[in-house]
Amino acid sequence: MASDKDDRGGCRYDLEKLANSRYAAAMLLGGFVLSASVMALHLGYGPPLQPLFSGFRLPGRRRKRPIRVYMDGCFDMMHYGHCNALRQARALGDELVVGVVSDEEITENKGPPVTPIKERLIMVGAIKWVDEVIPDAPYAINEEFMYKLFNEYNIDYIIHGDDPCLLPDGTDAYALAKKAGRYKQIKRTEGVSSTDIVGRMLLCVRERSSGDHHAHSSLQRQFSHGHNPRFDDGKPPHGGTRVSHFLPTSRRIVQFSNGKGPGPDARIIYIDGAFDLFHAGHVEILRHARALGDFLLVGIHTDQTVSSTRGAHRPIMNLHERSLSVLACRYVDEVIIGAPWEVSKDMITTFNISLVVHGTIAENMDYLMQEKSNPYAVPLSMGILQTIKSPLDITTSTIIKRIVANHEAYQKRNEKKEQSERKYYENKTNVSEE
Numbered sequence: 001m002a003s004d005k006d007d008r009g010g011c012r013y014d015l016e017k018l019a020n021s022r023y024a025a026a027m028l029l030g031g032f033v034l035s036a037s038v039m040a041l042h043l044g045y046g047p048p049l050q051p052l053f054s055g056f057r058l059p060g061r062r063r064k065r066p067i068r069v070y071m072d073g074c075f076d077m078m079h080y081g082h083c084n085a086l087r088q089a090r091a092l093g094d095e096l097v098v099g100v101v102s103d104e105e106i107t108e109n110k111g112p113p114v115t116p117i118k119e120r121l122i123m124v125g126a127i128k129w130v131d132e133v134i135p136d137a138p139y140a141i142n143e144e145f146m147y148k149l150f151n152e153y154n155i156d157y158i159i160h161g162d163d164p165c166l167l168p169d170g171t172d173a174y175a176l177a178k179k180a181g182r183y184k185q186i187k188r189t190e191g192v193s194s195t196d197i198v199g200r201m202l203l204c205v206r207e208r209s210s211g212d213h214h215a216h217s218s219l220q221r222q223f224s225h226g227h228n229p230r231f232d233d234g235k236p237p238h239g240g241t242r243v244s245h246f247l248p249t250s251r252r253i254v255q256f257s258n259g260k261g262p263g264p265d266a267r268i269i270y271i272d273g274a275f276d277l278f279h280a281g282h283v284e285i286l287r288h289a290r291a292l293g294d295f296l297l298v299g300i301h302t303d304q305t306v307s308s309t310r311g312a313h314r315p316i317m318n319l320h321e322r323s324l325s326v327l328a329c330r331y332v333d334e335v336i337i338g339a340p341w342e343v344s345k346d347m348i349t350t351f352n353i354s355l356v357v358h359g360t361i362a363e364n365m366d367y368l369m370q371e372k373s374n375p376y377a378v379p380l381s382m383g384i385l386q387t388i389k390s391p392l393d394i395t396t397s398t399i400i401k402r403i404v405a406n407h408e409a410y411q412k413r414n415e416k417k418e419q420s421e422r423k424y425y426e427n428k429t430n431v432s433e434e
């Protein structure tokens with residue numbers, strides 16, 4: 001005779017069998033329904049499966065996060081070469097974090113910067129490809145800072161150009177990033193460098209001090225064409241500077257352009273100027289101008305116009321160089337390359353300009369006092385001219401004066417930098433560009 005214990009054990013066994021069989025049947029039925037749904041979807045019947053699996057994630061699979069890349073630099077005398085480097089770096093990820101080296105570290109490793117950190121931060125933050133800025137970044141990436149980038153800023157890769165970046169002791173500033181396998185390289189932009197630009201200004205200073213107006217005017221024309229025939233062999237004389245060739249291409253302009261025009265009802269704001277040695281003062285006036293409408297159109301004057309209104313030694317940067325620098329600014333929607341000096345009625349109609357603006361700080365404001373030669377006479381008569389207060393008291397002359405005031409220090413800095421520049425060009429190899 002079976003005991004009560006045996007009866008209870010038998011019941012438990014039967015219940016487990018029943019539960020398992022029900023579970024198996026449910027799984028079988030679920031698999032059948034799923035297979036039928038997939039087949040129906042494949043054949044074009046029934047609603048999509050997305051609502052059924054909304055929010056469902058397979059175990060072990062993480063939601064894809066953006067790839068974050070880091071690039072650092074001094075960004076002194078910021079130019080279109082810096083902008084193109086940032087554009088290429090951004091193309092290697094989804095978000096670009098930029099470290100701006102402190103004034104103290106630049107002085108220690110390269111010599112005194114021309115533009116202080118406050119202005120350099122404004123410049124870098126205004127570049128359309130930059131998502132985040134880290135101020136006072138170290139000149140060399142040490143182990144502590146590298147792990148801070150990886151762990152706090154979630155950086156995946158550290159980016160630098162194909163030109164070597166050596167510390168005063170001769171070691172590679174990016175050795176640790178390369179060793180960690182988190183380093184990527186981009187192509188250096190040919191035709192310009194901060195050393196080159198400072199050299200152009202130093203040459204202008206020497207030409208001006210000689211009192212030779214013909215040589216002075218000739219030097220300006222050489223810069224406007226992107227080269228100096230005395231240095232075309234790429235070997236500057238001792239104490240000179242290498243004025244690199246700049247070869248503008250339609251592809252580069254397209255890379256820098258937004259590719260979008262104004263909407264049918266957009267309020268289009270127009271501002272023009274030389275925008276030579278593109279600086280923080282330019283950025284801030286463009287930011288304020290953009291806030292007045294939906295689309296900011298910037299007119300960039302020709303080299304001849306700039307020379308006739310600002311002096312024979314201007315511009316330092318040629319028309320295409322200046323255009324690329326302005327196009328890289330996040331506040332700018334479109335540029336007119338070689339804009340006319342006078343804003344005409346036809347121009348206002350053609351571009352559907354709603355408002356013409358200019359700032360209170362400029363190289364030469366005398367023309368505003370002369371009714372006949374005022375380039376803004378037409379928009380003034382139409383009631384669409386507005387003067388906006390310039391946020392920063394900085395002009396191209398301000399930058400040049402900084403160079404002149406520290407002439408000897410910058411001359412020594414350039415001579416030192418030219419050695420590495422010459423070595424780069426001697427050993428240059430092709431690197432594909434994004």
